[in-house]
Amino acid sequence: MSTVSLSRLDREIEELAAISAHPAPAVTRVLFSAEDLRAREWLTARAKDAGFRVRKDPVGNLFVCWEGSEPCLPAVATGSHTDAIPNAGKYDGVVGVLGGLEAMRQLKEAGHVPKRGIELIMFTSEEPTRFGIGCLGSRLMAGTTSPEEAGALRDAEGRSLDELREAAGCRGNLGAVKLSTGAYRAFVELHIEQGPMLEEKQIDIGIVEKIAAPSAFRLLLKGAGGHAGAVLMRERQDAFMAAAEIALLVEKAALESGSSDTVGTVGVVEVRPGAINSIPCDVKLEVDFRDTDREARDRALARIGDGTHALCRRRGVKIEWQVLNQDPPALCDPGLVKMVEAKAVAAGFSTSRMVSRAYHDSLFMARVCPTAMIFIPCFKGYSHRPDEYSSPEAIAKGVEVLKECLKELSLQ
Amino acid sequence: MSTVSLSRLDREIEELAAISAHPAPAVTRVLFSAEDLRAREWLTARAKDAGFRVRKDPVGNLFVCWEGSEPCLPAVATGSHTDAIPNAGKYDGVVGVLGGLEAMRQLKEAGHVPKRGIELIMFTSEEPTRFGIGCLGSRLMAGTTSPEEAGALRDAEGRSLDELREAAGCRGNLGAVKLSTGAYRAFVELHIEQGPMLEEKQIDIGIVEKIAAPSAFRLLLKGAGGHAGAVLMRERQDAFMAAAEIALLVEKAALESGSSDTVGTVGVVEVRPGAINSIPCDVKLEVDFRDTDREARDRALARIGDGTHALCRRRGVKIEWQVLNQDPPALCDPGLVKMVEAKAVAAGFSTSRMVSRAYHDSLFMARVCPTAMIFIPCFKGYSHRPDEYSSPEAIAKGVEVLKECLKELSLQ
Numbered sequence: 001m002s003t004v005s006l007s008r009l010d011r012e013i014e015e016l017a018a019i020s021a022h023p024a025p026a027v028t029r030v031l032f033s034a035e036d037l038r039a040r041e042w043l044t045a046r047a048k049d050a051g052f053r054v055r056k057d058p059v060g061n062l063f064v065c066w067e068g069s070e071p072c073l074p075a076v077a078t079g080s081h082t083d084a085i086p087n088a089g090k091y092d093g094v095v096g097v098l099g100g101l102e103a104m105r106q107l108k109e110a111g112h113v114p115k116r117g118i119e120l121i122m123f124t125s126e127e128p129t130r131f132g133i134g135c136l137g138s139r140l141m142a143g144t145t146s147p148e149e150a151g152a153l154r155d156a157e158g159r160s161l162d163e164l165r166e167a168a169g170c171r172g173n174l175g176a177v178k179l180s181t182g183a184y185r186a187f188v189e190l191h192i193e194q195g196p197m198l199e200e201k202q203i204d205i206g207i208v209e210k211i212a213a214p215s216a217f218r219l220l221l222k223g224a225g226g227h228a229g230a231v232l233m234r235e236r237q238d239a240f241m242a243a244a245e246i247a248l249l250v251e252k253a254a255l256e257s258g259s260s261d262t263v264g265t266v267g268v269v270e271v272r273p274g275a276i277n278s279i280p281c282d283v284k285l286e287v288d289f290r291d292t293d294r295e296a297r298d299r300a301l302a303r304i305g306d307g308t309h310a311l312c313r314r315r316g317v318k319i320e321w322q323v324l325n326q327d328p329p330a331l332c333d334p335g336l337v338k339m340v341e342a343k344a345v346a347a348g349f350s351t352s353r354m355v356s357r358a359y360h361d362s363l364f365m366a367r368v369c370p371t372a373m374i375f376i377p378c379f380k381g382y383s384h385r386p387d388e389y390s391s392p393e394a395i396a397k398g399v400e401v402l403k404e405c406l407k408e409l410s411l412q
Numbered sequence: 413m414s415t416v417s418l419s420r421l422d423r424e425i426e427e428l429a430a431i432s433a434h435p436a437p438a439v440t441r442v443l444f445s446a447e448d449l450r451a452r453e454w455l456t457a458r459a460k461d462a463g464f465r466v467r468k469d470p471v472g473n474l475f476v477c478w479e480g481s482e483p484c485l486p487a488v489a490t491g492s493h494t495d496a497i498p499n500a501g502k503y504d505g506v507v508g509v510l511g512g513l514e515a516m517r518q519l520k521e522a523g524h525v526p527k528r529g530i531e532l533i534m535f536t537s538e539e540p541t542r543f544g545i546g547c548l549g550s551r552l553m554a555g556t557t558s559p560e561e562a563g564a565l566r567d568a569e570g571r572s573l574d575e576l577r578e579a580a581g582c583r584g585n586l587g588a589v590k591l592s593t594g595a596y597r598a599f600v601e602l603h604i605e606q607g608p609m610l611e612e613k614q615i616d617i618g619i620v621e622k623i624a625a626p627s628a629f630r631l632l633l634k635g636a637g638g639h640a641g642a643v644l645m646r647e648r649q650d651a652f653m654a655a656a657e658i659a660l661l662v663e664k665a666a667l668e669s670g671s672s673d674t675v676g677t678v679g680v681v682e683v684r685p686g687a688i689n690s691i692p693c694d695v696k697l698e699v700d701f702r703d704t705d706r707e708a709r710d711r712a713l714a715r716i717g718d719g720t721h722a723l724c725r726r727r728g729v730k731i732e733w734q735v736l737n738q739d740p741p742a743l744c745d746p747g748l749v750k751m752v753e754a755k756a757v758a759a760g761f762s763t764s765r766m767v768s769r770a771y772h773d774s775l776f777m778a779r780v781c782p783t784a785m786i787f788i789p790c791f792k793g794y795s796h797r798p799d800e801y802s803s804p805e806a807i808a809k810g811v812e813v814l815k816e817c818l819k820e821l822s823l824q
Contacts, residue, residue: 085687194642227795228677228700229770230606244656265640271681275497276698278796286688288640358641383639
């Protein structure tokens with residue numbers, strides 16, 4: 001059924017997974033770490049081997065370019081990311097990057113001559129690990145994040161984005177990253193579902209119509225420290241007890257939002273001084289909260305805000321609330337959604353239209369050009385963990401649909 | 413009133429505070445860190461300057477020895493610790509060590525000739541920072557911790573106590589640390605109160621009758637990770653949400669124990685993978701729980717245990733419960749309590765009998781020999797934080813009482 005050369009793509013997925021700061025099966029590739037830089041070099045080499053040209057922009061977005069016969073026409077693009085949070089898996093993002101490369105190679109090998117150019121984009125820092133903000137590359141491309149905001153970013157060690165990108169050989173003004181509207185004819189991203197639906201219903205291809213509205217915020221809590229044995233309970237301003245209440249409030253607000261898609265996660269928790277016999281005086285929390293229903297999400301966020309301020313007042317704990325992002329949801333382009341569906345059906349694959357609860361670079365590319373996403377099943381919906389898995393067959397079906405879309409779009 | 417040479421002791425407190433892994437006003441000296449080793453060298457030099465002999469045992473307890481005219485008699489001892497948790501202050505432990513040295517020097521300068529020897533002990537690792545167990549040196553001296561248990565200790569980097577103590581030049585079998593009962597005639601520890609009572613009531617000298625019963629445990633929680641956007645709330649096994657509930661349960665059990673002295677603290681919280689868009693799969697908590705009333709404490713601990721296991725079952729989170737220590741309270745020796753009181757009154761100081769809610773090396777020394785503690789006021793009861801403070805006058809009064817006790821005991 002599929003014409004994908006499984007062995008080449010599968011081998012490359014394994015090769016890329018081996019470039020990791022943690023041992024297999026974990027994959028860790030944090031933005032501009034040694035591993036991220038090696039992965040970029042490795043991808044560049046694969047793209048050049050296939051006869052494509054590679055360029056990068058000032059924030060490190062990589063573009064693998066196949067020029068069309070009419071170079072003045074906006075190109076059609078695909079892509080995703082290769083950075084990975086600590087102790088993640090092999091497939092998140094990677095399937096879209098290496099699957100996109102494979103689709104382009106197959107078209108080339110089959111003698112396809114594109115009218116418009118075809119470009120594969122490896123986006124910088126889809127994961128928020130280093131700077132606390134996800135989709136940094138695509139945000140800058142869409143102009144959602146300004147060069148000034150990006151220039152002010154600092155990592156946990158106080159290093160700036162400018163310092164790190166320059167050390168990685170990414171030069172030039174961040175303002176040059178922004179794309180003009182219509183810069184691309186279309187953007188189609190292939191991705192694992194990161195949820196259990198497709199696998200449970202045994203569906204080959206998920207066709208995304210809508211991407212959830214994500215929100216992320218950081219809370220800095222300041223209480224009063226002291227000796228764990230000596231300060232009576234009623235005299236305490238324990239920053240971690242406030243944090244614990246906030247976490248349960250996030251959970252409750254998500255459970256009771258009225259929308260079944262609301263999810264809230266407290267993923268980053270740092271407690272100082274961090275000694276067993278010392279009352280926590282400083283806590284940093286980072287919270288991710290999202291929904292496909294923006295109003296339900298924003299109502300829940302307001303509830304968390306009110307509750308958090310009330311409990312911090314009651315506990316005598318000071319709070320600083322930093323909004324990291326609060327983006328509107330994105331709609332996929334109806335024409336592209338139909339095209340993806342038609343290509344999948346033509347190949348004999350089962351399909352389902354769906355929403356993406358995870359967010360992706362597509363959320364931001366949708367502001368620049370017509371955008372669609374192709375989802376494939378993954379084991380139990382697991383993602384961001386070492387046992388994340390999509391079968392070679394599932395990946396091959398996704399690549400097949402992507403390839404056919406790129407082929408048709410490049411001739412329009 | 414006081415004959416203490418303030419300037420020498422005050423200068424030494426400042427000098428020792430400058431040996432710190434964090435900049436002033438914070439003091440950080442973790443067991444067998446470079447700073448701990450420098451502090452040990454510095455103290456040894458001060459003791460030798462004063463004409464005392466210094467020896468150390470296999471776990472690194474330091475003994476500053478002033479031989480008596482009848483060397484076969486058990487010596488009288490004083491002492492405390494100089495290790496400090498991250499971002500602590502200058503006085504916790506240090507007042508007992510440098511104040512003890514000062515008391516011995518003053519006696520010597522005044523021509524005192526002790527019958528029994530007088531020894532100052534700098535105990536290894538009163539703070540539990542490195543190995544999660546406090547009073548390591550005095551526990552081994554009292555035989556409360558066996559050499560086998562100590563030999564099995566590993567720090568966060570997996571380094572063993574044996575490896576670290578040998579690198580620090582502390583050789584020999586850990587079994588040799590244990591003291592025989594009656595090894596000392598008496599042990600008297602000078603310490604800041606680490607609570608607000610003495611300052612509030614304007615009392616010069618607190619005379620400790622009882623030391624609170626401490627308990628410490630570590631909880632390892634294992635849930636299921638996953639992408640923060642993709643796993644619905646009802647499908648989660650979020651290890652941090654379980655941890656948040658446990659923390660609030662600890663707080664509630666302490667508040668409702670029926671004893672006003674019960675305190676519970678979750679001082680160590682480590683969350684993995686620690687990314688904003690990833691559901692926490694692993695959490696380590698370290699909890700300190702203590703009371704002067706052992707039964708009230710143990711009832712509260714049972715309540716925490718039951719509640720924790722129930723909520724972990726409900727949440728599908730696995731739990732491993734490690735008891736780090738669960739010690740009985742200690743009573744100070746009634747004869748020594750009376751002696752401390754008499755010396756304070758004779759010097760014209762106001763006094764109050766009290767309990768120690770913080771625990772100390774005295775808790776373990778009390779199993780080996782008659783023991784007493786002298787408390788002095790500290791600013792607002794602050795401890796384990798950079799603004800910990802006791803005035804030179806308050807310290808001088810404590811040293812004066814300690815000196816008179818050592819003098820009388822050394823002649824008995």
